Amino acid sequence: MLQDIIITGLISGGVYALLAIGFSLIFGVARIVNIAHTAFYMLASYGFYTLLVKVGLNFVFAGVLAVAGVTALSLLCYKLIIEPLREHESAVLIATIALALVIQELMLFGFGGHFLGIPSTLDGAFSVGGVSVAYQRVVIMGVAAAMLIATWTMLYRTRLGLAIRATANDLEVASLMGMNVHRIALATVAFSVLLAAIAGVVVAPVYVVDPFMWLGPLVTMLAIVVLGGLGSVKGSLIGAFIIGFVEAITVFALPAGAFLKGAVALSIMVLVLFVRPEGLYGVAFEEEER
């Protein structure tokens, strides 16, 4: 059972981390609570499905085009919907809820309420310690690990990363130092949606694509960022794996209570809010604690 929990927890945690880190980055840099974040994840899954199954492109082209298209669309949405409202945080929150619902309804209109399946990038499975693991899940773990390393490198080894961290640390000071905070916010939105879109593309072959697939991950992602500390990338990463493992333990320890895994994640979130309202890693960004 332990092997089952480790493998299931790692896969779920990796996907959650891709979603939660992007969400945290946008909040940390631009103070935008982007509820539409997982809607972009869903959009990438639909894009991948369309290009792969309907158009007939190969996996790589379909995946790259879907991710690029969704990232470009997110920039358009940012310019048209979010940027004009940025001074009003609650208006932004409501606007992103509306945006997510519009995307959901558009998918429902375009594809109907059908549950769509995508062939595996790699077929087959192998056994580790008596646990059967599909190759596609290894792909997910590999992509998640690669993207997390890429995110870390971008944040801590590039000028853009430095600018993002500086903006997250103090928006006004960053602006006074001559940084173009609007462009940095735009770059952060693009990067975070890129992570969500990649998650949408890699999980699509093991999940089912449908117009409501953004809701489940949204709730889990909110639990993760509250657990890790809203705005903290490190907190989101750790929170993602904590929630991934907690869900796996719930399913294995309580077979008849597998449906409770979401509720357990949310209970942890509520508990953290009571004990440590700022989450595991502070209020905005880890640098603030230094």
Place this chain on the structure above:
Amino acid sequence: MFRSFLVAAALAAVVPSAMAQGTIKIAILGPMAFVQGENHWAGATMAMETINKAGGISVGGKKMMVELIRADSNEMTSVPDAASAVERVITRDKVDFLIGGFRSEAVLAMQEVAMDNKKLFLGAGAAHDELGMRVERDYNRYKYWFRITPTKNTDLGRTVFAVLNSVAGEIRTRLKKETPKVAILAEKAAWTEGLTAAAQKNLPAMKMEVVGVWNPSAVATDVTAELSAIERAGADIVFTILSGPVGIVTGRQMGERNMKAVAFGINVEAQKDEFWGATAGKANFVSTLDTYSEVEITPKTVAWVRAFKERFKKSPTYNAATYDAVMILKEAIETANSINSDDLVPVLEKISFVGNAAVLEFDKRHDPVYGLGKSLGIAVQWQDGKKVAFWPPQVKGMQPFRMPGD
């Protein structure tokens, strides 16, 4: 001239609008963005085309055409929307009859609005027993409700256990196991609780061992944990009670893991043609209860299923029984020589109608009479990309049940 105009205007005011237009208006209610609603509409459309092509329905010596009103109940996301849709078609569209519905909780609400307005409502989707029990408890209010499909939950349970017994028989013969092990995989929902409890109670008496109950969410995207535990428990049969997308995930992941156990039960997603594609072709041997296949359930079944496939390029799901609903309505109207719901109720109560998936007769709850040769259902299995029917064996055209490794 002016006097003629006044007479015509007066007649238009007193004669029901549908009569004046020479049409019978039937609302088709369903979640139109979903496969259930699509089938509601497709079945009814075929019936309307058949009737109108033949000249319409005879009422009082004149032929009336059928006009369908497509009403999106949006019941997948909102029960109040479903009730509003019924209200809308009755008050705005002035329909004469109502057909459709899918989710039981929505249809329970829709039924109330229909009964308030004394409109005949032929159900084509919801299985909850309460819909018929209301007719028995308060006949005068609920007599306008008749269930065309599916059989009520209790009868659905009878069928599923009969097929399960047949599958267990295959395992006893082939694997030489006297007591096959059964894992119950039921999505967490109100409708699965009764069946789960009944399975836990009945299966030991049927010489089957229940090795555990697993309750994933209906929208779970991963059942790896559940399937791992089921494999470790040594289950021979995974008894599925699933209506949501978790049915696709289960079929796909069982195939990916090359599980030796065979899946049978209720898996609504596995009833659809799209299931094989949605599981990326991994769901070999997944089986489920179903309604239509190219087998002789009634003398009409094979020809109708073929015609449906020809027309819509896909197989009908059980919601396409709106075809039978429209046709039974035609027969009742022509027998009663009226489109008044009160006149049609006693006719429908006595009717014996050979439909496409059942010979429809109604009991005192206005539920279809259950049994072989009446309303029973079939079981189908996915075999190498094709959905083939294997139960009940008495029906002509059934094929053998297969197991992993065959």
